[in-house]
Amino acid sequence: MKITETLLAQIRAHGEATYPEECCGLLLGKSYPEGNQVQALYPVQNRHAEQRERRYTIAPTDYLAAERAARQQGMDVVGFYHSHPDHPARPSATDLAEATFPGYTYVIVAVHQGRADELTAWRLAADRSRFEPEAIELEAESVNQP
Amino acid sequence: MSTTAATVTIRIPTPLRGFTNEQATVEVQGTTVGEALAKLVEQFPRLKPHLYNEEGRLRSFVNIYLGDEDIRYLQREATPLYPGAELSIVPSVAGGTH
Numbered sequence: 001m002k003i004t005e006t007l008l009a010q011i012r013a014h015g016e017a018t019y020p021e022e023c024c025g026l027l028l029g030k031s032y033p034e035g036n037q038v039q040a041l042y043p044v045q046n047r048h049a050e051q052r053e054r055r056y057t058i059a060p061t062d063y064l065a066a067e068r069a070a071r072q073q074g075m076d077v078v079g080f081y082h083s084h085p086d087h088p089a090r091p092s093a094t095d096l097a098e099a100t101f102p103g104y105t106y107v108i109v110a111v112h113q114g115r116a117d118e119l120t121a122w123r124l125a126a127d128r129s130r131f132e133p134e135a136i137e138l139e140a141e142s143v144n145q146p
Numbered sequence: 147m148s149t150t151a152a153t154v155t156i157r158i159p160t161p162l163r164g165f166t167n168e169q170a171t172v173e174v175q176g177t178t179v180g181e182a183l184a185k186l187v188e189q190f191p192r193l194k195p196h197l198y199n200e201e202g203r204l205r206s207f208v209n210i211y212l213g214d215e216d217i218r219y220l221q222r223e224a225t226p227l228y229p230g231a232e233l234s235i236v237p238s239v240a241g242g243t244h
Contacts, residue, residue, distance in 0.1 A: 022242060031160045048240070055242035060209045060216065063236050067157075076160040076170075080239050087243040095241035100207050101196055103161025 001027075001079070001105045001121050002137045003038040012116035014043050015083030015109045021052040026066040027079035027105055035134070036078040036105045042066040055094070056082045079105030086111070089118040091131040099124045105134055151175040154182050154231040162235070165192040179210060180223030182233060197235070207238040 014023040025043035029036060044066070048057040058080065067077050084092075089110040099106075102124040110117040122131040156172045166172055167190075174189070176182030183204075187194040199205050210217045211234040217225045 024239075031163075048242075051242075054244050056240060058239035060211070060236040060238055061214075063239065064211060064214070064234060067234070067236075078160055082241060084243045092241065092243050094244060098207065098238075098240040100237035100239060101159060101161040103164070 001036045001038055001107075001134055002139045003027075004139050004141050006141055007038060007041055008119060008136075008138075010041055010043075011081050011107060011109055012119065014041075014081075015085075015111040015116050016114060018046065018083065019111050019114045020085045022046055022048075022054070022056040022083050022085060024056040024058050024080065024082040026058065026063065026077050027081060027107065028066065028070040028073075028075045029078045031076055031078050031103070035137075037139075038078060038105070039075055040070075040073070041081070042069060042077075053085055054087075077104075079107065081107035081109065083109050083111050083116075086113070089120040091122050096124075096131060099128065099131070102126050102128065106131065151177050151181075152227045152229040152231060154227050154229075154233055156182065156186055157232065157234040159235050159237065162193060162196055165196070166190050176227055178223060178227060179212060179217050179220075179225045179233065182227060183210070183223070207240075209236040209238060210234070211236055 024046050025041050027038045029039040044062040046052050046056045047059040048055040089108040106122045109119045121134040121136050123134045125132050153175050158166050174182050174185040
């Protein structure tokens with residue numbers, strides 16, 4: 001995926017703000033054959049009913065609202081992000097079991113003791129068997145703001 | 147309740163547009179939500195395994211919205227359609243560390 005340092009900083013800040021609970025949100029931008037370009041974030045509340053320090057849920061109604069907001073700005077929902085409080089930035093068995101469609105970018109940020117640490121990006125394999133790492137390509141700020 | 151097929155629009159999530167010739171929306175005809183979805187996967191067969199499981203039921207993370215309403219709170223796939231209705235395919239996104 002392509003993304004700016006500013007947007008990555010916003011993901012890290014969201015993860016620190018909700019610590020020790022997981023944060024979550026949607027990545028808005030454009031989808032190209034060569035990969036997703038993230039142009040904006042759509043932070044949402046973690047709607048998991050309990051154990052939000054180890055689980056997150058994005059409500060379908062929040063997804064719909066994000067999709068509409070994206071469309072109004074000529075963008076699409078191209079992926080999601082969430083934090084792993086005091087846990088590595090690697091997809092868990094739960095992340096794989098709950099995975100949706102191959103093609104979305106899944107960003108994970110580790111937050112250790114309240115401070116954002118490693119940030120990684122992943123994509124579900126076409127056969128849904130695993131998450132594959134996705135390279136994070138930093139973009140210049142000026143060309144990327146919606 | 148009308149039994150005449152209505153023309154409805156189905157919104158396709160970004161990653162699935164590779165299976166719909168890059169169309170963000172697809173128009174189909176159907177009297178019910180189930181019928182409209184069947185028409186969609188008939189027209190674009192490669193979509194089917196992403197929306198339905200091996201038993202032919204909608205995957206658990208796949209939600210179908212008629213306008214702003216989850217069809218689970220209407221009549222599920224038997225929900226009748228009206229002309230100009232908009233169906234959205236909305237994934238349930240979840241996960242966690244354990």
